[in-house]
Amino acid sequence: MQLTINGDARMIDRADTVEQLLHVLGLDPRAVVVELNRQIIRRPAVAATPVAEGDVIEIVHFVGGG
Amino acid sequence: MLDIAGRRFESRLLVGTGKYQGNEEMLQAIEASGAEIVTVAVRRVNLDRRDAGGILHHLPPDRFFLLANTAGCYSADEAIRYARLAREAGFNEWIKLEVIGDRETLLPDVAGLLEATTALAAEGFKVLAYTNDDLVTALRLEAAGAVAVMPLASPIGSGLGLLNPYFIRTIKSRLKVPVIVDAGVGTASDACLVMEQGVDGILMNTALAEAQDPVGMAKAMRLGVAAGRAAYLAGRMPRREVAVPSSPATGMLD
Known part of the structure; x- marks a missing residue:
């Protein structure tokens, strides 16, 4: 399945949901926020939200800033 | 005591977390500054690291x-998007709103700032708006x-440093909400x-992170903020264009 994640095209297998996608990417769901096709996925919905071919996904977190 | 939207803080110094050499140095500097409010930015996770x-x-x-x-945002829509992401990522509905209008000076886009403030306040955000030193914008x-x-x-x-003390003083004298430079x-x-x-507080980042000794500068800033606040409360003497002797003018020898 091809996804666009943080601006880059990526082939991802074995991920049917946002939670599984984060697992495949090695990310802690509690440490990041996911935007799926411009829609923020609230934390409680991460496990149940499906990802599909062609989805545009942004994964963000807090970094140092002023 | 600094009171913002009903929440009280002991320290009037707010600090950023950007541009430090490492996280240990950052944490030590923040601790030395005594700051309780600490700013962070929202960015993409680097998936290759x-x-x-x-x-x-x-x-x-x-x-x-x-x-x-919402640093790095150049439109109201972009800032609103970052604010919503930050709310989901964080622990509160507070946002330090930046809508930048010029890449060279990083001066704010006043129209975008007002638009985003209105929209985010309606969504329940507590908006702390970074702006220029213009009174009318501050009032709006x-x-x-x-x-x-x-x-x-x-x-x-x-x-x-402080380029226009008069405008900052004027903004403080006219606003009811806290003014944080x-x-x-x-x-x-x-x-x-x-x-x-007389402002309520001050936020800084680079002055600490780019000091030769960030922890030492954080201590100095803490003292500087405390001294400035104490001096404001004490009330300075009037400025005069003439000298007035401090010692008695009488009782001098012939």
């Missing part, structure tokens, strides 16, 4: 009040629902001068 660079686990939420910013931001207005001392990261201070005397204008 083992340490993705997140900062949250270095900033215990029981010790610091995290204030997310307050009217649009900002819980604090944050005029600059000078451009972000410039270290030029954000950006531009370079050293402790700048922070002191800012606080002498």
